[in-house]
Amino acid sequence: ARELVVSTWNAPTHPTQWAGWEPMFPKVTEATGGELTFKIVGGGALMGAKETLQGLGDGVADASILALSYHPSDLPTAQIVAELTMQSGDALAVSAAVTEFILTACEPCLAEFAANNVVYTGNYATAPYALISKEPITTPEGLKGKRVRTPGAAWDRFVTESGGSVVHTASAEMYEALNKGIIDVAMQPAASLKTYSLWDIASSITLGGYGVYNAGPLLSFNKDAWADLTPEERRAILDAIPEALIATTEGYLAQDDEARVTAAEKGMQVIEAPDALEDWLTAFNDKDVGTIIDSAGATYGVEGADEIAAAYREVLKKWTDRRADGMGRDDIVATLKAEVFDKLDENAYGL
Amino acid sequence: MDSVSIALSGLAVLTVLLAVRVPVAAALGLVAIGGSYLLMGERAMWGVLRTTPHAFAASWSLSAIPMFLLMGYVAFNARLTDGLFRFARAWLSFLPGGLAISSVGGAALFSSVTGSSVACAAAMGKIAVPAMIERNYDKSLAVGTIAAAGTMGSLIPPSTVLLLYAIFAEVPVSALFIGAIIPGLLTALAYATMILIRVTRNPALAPREPGMGWGERLASLAETWPLFLMVIVVFGGIFAGFFSATEAGGIGALAAILIGVAKRTLTLKGLGEAILDTILSTSSIFLIAIGAALMTRFFAFAGLPDYVQTLFATSGLGQVGVLVAIALLYVILGMFLDPIGVMLLTLPVLLPVFEAQEISLIYAGVVLTKLLEIGLITPPVGLNVFVIKNVIGNLMTTDQVFRGVLWFLLADLFVVIALIVWPETVLWLPDLLTERR
Amino acid sequence: MPLIDLLLARLGRLLIWIAGLCLVLMMVQVAADVAGRLFFARPLPSTIEIVAEWWMPALIFLPMVAVALRGENIAVDIAYDRMPPRMQAACDVFAGLAFAVFLGFVCWGAWEQALRAYAKGEFVLGMIPVVTWPIRFFLPLAGGLTMVVYLLQALRAGARLVGVRHG
Numbered sequence A: 001a002r003e004l005v006v007s008t009w010n011a012p013t014h015p016t017q018w019a020g021w022e023p024m025f026p027k028v029t030e031a032t033g034g035e036l037t038f039k040i041v042g043g044g045a046l047m048g049a050k051e052t053l054q055g056l057g058d059g060v061a062d063a064s065i066l067a068l069s070y071h072p073s074d075l076p077t078a079q080i081v082a083e084l085t086m087q088s089g090d091a092l093a094v095s096a097a098v099t100e101f102i103l104t105a106c107e108p109c110l111a112e113f114a115a116n117n118v119v120y121t122g123n124y125a126t127a128p129y130a131l132i133s134k135e136p137i138t139t140p141e142g143l144k145g146k147r148v149r150t151p152g153a154a155w156d157r158f159v160t161e162s163g164g165s166v167v168h169t170a171s172a173e174m175y176e177a178l179n180k181g182i183i184d185v186a187m188q189p190a191a192s193l194k195t196y197s198l199w200d201i202a203s204s205i206t207l208g209g210y211g212v213y214n215a216g217p218l219l220s221f222n223k224d225a226w227a228d229l230t231p232e233e234r235r236a237i238l239d240a241i242p243e244a245l246i247a248t249t250e251g252y253l254a255q256d257d258e259a260r261v262t263a264a265e266k267g268m269q270v271i272e273a274p275d276a277l278e279d280w281l282t283a284f285n286d287k288d289v290g291t292i293i294d295s296a297g298a299t300y301g302v303e304g305a306d307e308i309a310a311a312y313r314e315v316l317k318k319w320t321d322r323r324a325d326g327m328g329r330d331d332i333v334a335t336l337k338a339e340v341f342d343k344l345d346e347n348a349y350g351l
Numbered sequence B: 001m002d003s004v005s006i007a008l009s010g011l012a013v014l015t016v017l018l019a020v021r022v023p024v025a026a027a028l029g030l031v032a033i034g035g036s037y038l039l040m041g042e043r044a045m046w047g048v049l050r051t052t053p054h055a056f057a058a059s060w061s062l063s064a065i066p067m068f069l070l071m072g073y074v075a076f077n078a079r080l081t082d083g084l085f086r087f088a089r090a091w092l093s094f095l096p097g098g099l100a101i102s103s104v105g106g107a108a109l110f111s112s113v114t115g116s117s118v119a120c121a122a123a124m125g126k127i128a129v130p131a132m133i134e135r136n137y138d139k140s141l142a143v144g145t146i147a148a149a150g151t152m153g154s155l156i157p158p159s160t161v162l163l164l165y166a167i168f169a170e171v172p173v174s175a176l177f178i179g180a181i182i183p184g185l186l187t188a189l190a191y192a193t194m195i196l197i198r199v200t201r202n203p204a205l206a207p208r209e210p211g212m213g214w215g216e217r218l219a220s221l222a223e224t225w226p227l228f229l230m231v232i233v234v235f236g237g238i239f240a241g242f243f244s245a246t247e248a249g250g251i252g253a254l255a256a257i258l259i260g261v262a263k264r265t266l267t268l269k270g271l272g273e274a275i276l277d278t279i280l281s282t283s284s285i286f287l288i289a290i291g292a293a294l295m296t297r298f299f300a301f302a303g304l305p306d307y308v309q310t311l312f313a314t315s316g317l318g319q320v321g322v323l324v325a326i327a328l329l330y331v332i333l334g335m336f337l338d339p340i341g342v343m344l345l346t347l348p349v350l351l352p353v354f355e356a357q358e359i360s361l362i363y364a365g366v367v368l369t370k371l372l373e374i375g376l377i378t379p380p381v382g383l384n385v386f387v388i389k390n391v392i393g394n395l396m397t398t399d400q401v402f403r404g405v406l407w408f409l410l411a412d413l414f415v416v417i418a419l420i421v422w423p424e425t426v427l428w429l430p431d432l433l434t435e436r437r
Numbered sequence C: 001m002p003l004i005d006l007l008l009a010r011l012g013r014l015l016i017w018i019a020g021l022c023l024v025l026m027m028v029q030v031a032a033d034v035a036g037r038l039f040f041a042r043p044l045p046s047t048i049e050i051v052a053e054w055w056m057p058a059l060i061f062l063p064m065v066a067v068a069l070r071g072e073n074i075a076v077d078i079a080y081d082r083m084p085p086r087m088q089a090a091c092d093v094f095a096g097l098a099f100a101v102f103l104g105f106v107c108w109g110a111w112e113q114a115l116r117a118y119a120k121g122e123f124v125l126g127m128i129p130v131v132t133w134p135i136r137f138f139l140p141l142a143g144g145l146t147m148v149v150y151l152l153q154a155l156r157a158g159a160r161l162v163g164v165r166h167g
């Protein structure tokens, strides 16, 4: 019998925990005949977000959540995927696409994880980002001169191109900043109306194609801990992962739906993807891919960024097309399992 | 030995290390390193050591600590705080024990420009203690007043203790700051009332002062305006939304320097000393905090938070019972340790308890800070008392200063009871000032 | 011994100066960022990241030597004050060694991490990328010097312990 210590900096209210890990771990325990159990140490008590990649590689925990955006110099190739976040707002498609891309089509990504002594097993995605503000924003001009808190570097260019100014604040300060007018707009998923109580102070939320957070591996392993598992145990984990990835993503979407409904009930104006903004987003995205590819070389020192970006966009298109054809969540899980995880060799992958 | 026993043994070892005068930072760090080695193994122990100290220091939110310290030290060195005591005296000296009550008032004002209680006690000690002794005040009353009044330094915002709490508990700093205002004023009121009652019953403690006229009162205002300007810049700026509470420290420090230069009271030497004091304090505070952060990792791994939480959950204590239990714990720890050490040591264990008991984290933060401040004046280790002893030299022994403080502990007891009985004392202002849509 | 004392005191003062400079730069940068945002809708790029990753570690770690030399690391005197001089000297030996061991662990870990950061050219993403690896060396270097300070203090206390016995 073996107990894996799993670390997260999130609170238990986060979907990664209640929708992803908590249903998944008992299944793995059962599939291994009770041999493999999990102990979650939460709230960043073991490792903060910035420390996690190093700490996980060093064996502070056996497994952990990760946020790729904190580790640009350790995982440069995967940053390209993170930079391409505004290419799609379909969280389920993005989760499946990033997972498939990194596991099957991005050798350098896996090599970088391995170099950090970490084994990657797939990404979740959050609900789409939206524009949360006191004044309603319905046109690109509405962003002119506004101070916008972006979730990360990938969105900065969009805000600047729109004539706004980028303000970075700690997320703990976001409520205060929006309340007092230090920022005019917070780019956040609708769920943060609830989690950060933004609905107490904002009066409008504009939905649309602002992308999702696609840089979150749900459960990465310390390479030595992974190697210490039996092949059967590794198989049991790989079998349970696709469901957990999609369930986590759905958890974020469910929180988002609920928050949107409550926000409307609280009298907030919920603006559904206005055409003028969507057209501007499409125009921006087409132009931005080139910028991303150029900066991948300059900022991250990645070679062949254009092929990597093209390959990712191809996988992403496959999944968004499938979703457009009506592929439901169960089919996504089954397809992800059949096309990606069943093909990983538990006697070789990550060893 | 199971992991919780290892954690509890760790606490025992910590006590021994502290008793033989191993500095707090090293004592915390060594116990954490040893415990992590036993529980997590060598590899994980090194993993924690490689990243935690630097990651803890590299924090935007905590940058407010050196900034608020700098603001206070500059204000003092630029002699912006000189007028405070005279100002309070002009308005309050007609009362029985007027100079002592003025000292409390002056300390409350000083507290609104410094983030540190020890700095507040030191500054007021240099100004007010000699003034009171010169007027034949009872020595024990004089030193007790300043040591106790200094504790408002970290309760009345800005406050390094509240800032650290906000980071660990992930609550808005501004809400905490606002929530601490009434408890801070309540403390000042309790101290003043206690002085009033004692002096009325025993007039020998404090010779009566002649009251001052309106001319003198207005003149004292003219002398104090730069300090009020600083308070207005810092808090006005936060509430008007010009900058965040984190940024306010930097703005306040710069404002203090500019005012000092404009008034020609800040010399290059004075600025240098303020900077020196700031970085020495910051460095020693953070070294302890890093030791505590390592300790947090060890406790988390040992499952101590879960254990204590279960202990509280199964104890059948209600909210009030939990608060009283925690108050006792803090008073005991506060006797021996410094506030920031106690807080960093206990928060990882207590925060889940507050959440389980549905105690507001804002409320808890302010109450804990009040309890921690009491620790500054309880024997045997009372930092404020040591600071005052340092100021007065051989006039009194440390034990005598502690005796002077005893009456103020009684006043503190009333404040703590009030905070527990009426949580609105903390929560009313933050609720009021949240701009609902 | 006096030479090394002089050297440490000089180094401590130099590091204090650098830390003080970082403190001032931090203050100016935060204020300029606020002013830029308020008056020109143009905050300074990556202020949060630079403050966190550069100024904070610098002004926390660089003064460690001076803090140790001035005996400003807070300790609990309650039992110590009631001890006879010989026992106090024994405590001083132990405390000095304990602090040195603690710093030894922390600095070795930090040193390894600094080398890793250097090897990969570590940086963080903000509005502009901010290089962070040079700062990683502050803790191991200043901490290493501080370790020497505490070892010397332990050595002196040891001499006192022996001296008291003979005296």
Ligand code: NA
Pocket: B110, B111, B112, B113, B114, B115, B116, B152, B153, B154, B155, B156, B157, B158, B159
């Ligand atoms: Na204060």
Ligand code: NA
Pocket: B334, B335, B336, B337, B374, B375, B376, B377, B378, B379, B380, B381, B382, B383
């Ligand atoms: Na005490």
